[in-house]
Amino acid sequence: xxxxxxxxxxxxxxxxxxxxxxxxxxxxxxxxxxxxxxxxxxxxxxxxxxxxxxxxxxxxxxxxxxxxxxxxxxxxxxxxxxxxxxxxxxxxxxxxxxxxxxxxxxxxx
Amino acid sequence: xxxxxxxxxxxxxxxxxxxxxxxxxxxxxxxxxxxxxxxxxxxxxxxxxxxxxxxxxxxxxxxxxxxxxxxxxxxxxxxxxxxxxxxxxxxxxxxxxxxxxxxxxxxxxxxxxxxxxx
Numbered sequence: 001x002x003x004x005x006x007x008x009x010x011x012x013x014x015x016x017x018x019x020x021x022x023x024x025x026x027x028x029x030x031x032x033x034x035x036x037x038x039x040x041x042x043x044x045x046x047x048x049x050x051x052x053x054x055x056x057x058x059x060x061x062x063x064x065x066x067x068x069x070x071x072x073x074x075x076x077x078x079x080x081x082x083x084x085x086x087x088x089x090x091x092x093x094x095x096x097x098x099x100x101x102x103x104x105x106x107x108x109x
Numbered sequence: 110x111x112x113x114x115x116x117x118x119x120x121x122x123x124x125x126x127x128x129x130x131x132x133x134x135x136x137x138x139x140x141x142x143x144x145x146x147x148x149x150x151x152x153x154x155x156x157x158x159x160x161x162x163x164x165x166x167x168x169x170x171x172x173x174x175x176x177x178x179x180x181x182x183x184x185x186x187x188x189x190x191x192x193x194x195x196x197x198x199x200x201x202x203x204x205x206x207x208x209x210x211x212x213x214x215x216x217x218x219x220x221x222x223x224x225x226x227x
Contacts, residue, residue: 001171030212031211031212031213033212033213033214035154035214037154042204042217042218042219042220043154043204043214043217044217045213045214045215045216048209048211048212048213048215049211049212049213054215084153086153086154088154088213088214089212090212097156097168097170097171098144098156098159098170098208099156100146100153100154100155100156101153102153103153103154
């Protein structure tokens with residue numbers, strides 16, 4: 001079955017830049033999406049179509065794509081950005097099956 | 110405002126049946142897919158399946174095919190997730206979410222916690 005691979009954890013100091021990667025063979029053909037989940041809360045969409053930011057999401061959140069890897073970048077990380085981040089995409093077999101990455105815990109030191 | 114409101118937490122015994130709900134508002138319920146996502150305690154997100162309330166077209170993740178049933182009643186803008194015989198391993202938070210045709214999930218419901226314990 002198709003998989004998206006994320007690092008289990010990323011740590012940064014406040015004000016620094018955090019980069020969270022997501023790798024998958026179908027990513028050159030399928031868009032990726034990113035969700036932020038804070039403890040006890042439902043996930044929230046922070047990036048869609050690889051690099052688009054929904055209204056209400058701070059400009060410090062950005063996304064990029066290169067080959068089989070997509071990256072969520074948080075510039076000028078704030079304490080409130082500490083959360084789990086999940087990438088999501090679909091396989092390219094035509095079944096439209098949705099897949100989530102395993103999630104990355106972002107720790108703000 | 111687009112909103113999905115889920116039914117409340119449930120505590121059930123193994124072998125019991127259960128149906129949880131998700132009511133959409135603020136948009137045309139029949140024009141967007143609704144998905145269900147499982148999150149087991151301390152774990153990541155798992156896609157279970159989606160339904161198009163307009164015609165009840167349903168797609169399941171291979172991992173959940175035959176384990177659950179997804180349905181919808183468009184007359185009351187409500188989607189459902191049901192089990193015929195719960196197992197302890199079904200203990201999890203379940204989220205409903207609107208699925209945009211372009212591929213993303215937004216917004217998410219508040220989640221329904223299902224606890225299965227003898």
